[in-house]
Amino acid sequence: MTAADMGRALRRIAHEILERNKGVEGLVLVGMYTRGVPLAFRLAQAIKEFEGQEVPVGSLDIGPYRDDIPSRGTTFPLRRSHMPVDIDGRKVILVDDVLYTGRSIRAALDALMDFGRPSKVQLVVLVDRGHRELPIRPDYVGRNIPTSRWEEVHVRLVEVDGRDEVVIVRPPEEEGDEE
């Protein structure tokens, strides 16, 4: 997925959000760290271009809500979650880069509920790579990319990584690989 593909997908999703929710009334975009946050800001920017109206953007670190305690070497600093408005009764558009097992989204829903009681939660993902382990489905998808479990999907964003792209990486074959 190139930078242009990504831009087109995000603009389409912005239109879909507006269409499905009949405008911006009561919307809050909430990005999930790390890369969901810049994506949420980009969607807000696109919506502003189309409708001339601001949608508040929040950010969420789901670290403390994971269903497994992370191993030490993979613990990043937690980031401060922030809700720009009271989410009670609002329509929250949750934004993440890759949808995979669904466990992060499960954690994000728990985290959101601790902030309030949204009237609806809808899910935007830039990439859906399949392999769900929980009954969770996205409402808006940038692109469906069928993958195998041993592949990795890397979403890179200008704000975090210096460039926009989505690439699939096959880790180097390990000795005694099952295949």
Place this chain on the structure above:
Amino acid sequence: MRNEAAGPRRPVVAQESPTWHRRYLLDLDELTSQEILLLLDTAEAMREVLSREVPRVPALRGVTVVNLFYEPSTRTRASFELAAKALGADVVNITAEQSSVKKGESLLDTVRTIEALGAKVLVLRHWQSGAPYLVARYTRMAVVNAGDGWHAHPTQALLDLYTMRRHLGELKGRKVVIVGDILHSRVARSNIWGLSALGAHVVLCGPPPFLPAGWRPNEGIGGSEGIDLPRVQIETGLDQALEGAEVVMALRLQRERMQGAMAPSMREYVRLYQIDERRLSRAKPGALVMHPGPVNEGIELAPAVARSAQSVIDEQVTNGVAVRMAVLYLLAGREE
């Protein structure tokens, strides 16, 4: 790149992101500045949790944290307990007076018992310097030093750093003056390491009997002790020390140690080293006034200073919970 077998459940973070590998927090001298900043950033996220109506997240659900205290403590113990509870952990408090320690059980036996009961994290306060180091060698639990003798009190230093950083931003080049009984202060010692790692200019000030032997007034320390702390300076005169300070940290005067010939009289200490409004005016306008508590009213700080707008003493206590949440959260990680 890290990518555990279970599959990337969170986005892979850019390579330069710091990671945490430690199972112990014994003192700040073993941490890199990156690790200290990672802890402080995580504390910032924890502060958000504490600001909620229901300040609780399920991060350490199912984890048992034991507070084992061989010394009296109010704020540190309560702070660790609240931190553990805010993370959804189960907490057991054991104080030496009410435990089998009274029956002569050794420290290591007590620790083994606690581990056998299923605890994952041990928070230890001990009157003996080095006790948490000994324990860490003999247990698989994560160990946090909650104060050992005169040696170290890393979570207090972290909450001090966190409080300074919230008010001042980056600490590099900031002048921080620590006043009082440096010799007996584990708070001072841990702060010296942490502040030095973050590039602050540390000035230690107190009567000569309260300065560690071998540290000569008006000289940087290091060299003879083989420690490289170029930014730490010793000053016996409080007025000179406070010149241009951005943080003034008074230490608790341990009255029990004020007897004996080595110590100046209390009245003399107050005359020469109490932070009052006149002396504070030598520091930068708005300089932060800090104290690890409990404050001896009218000794280390003049009451007007302790209660002034510049005093962040209460905020230190509040921040202590967020910082200890960050410590527990990071230490409780699974084995790699």
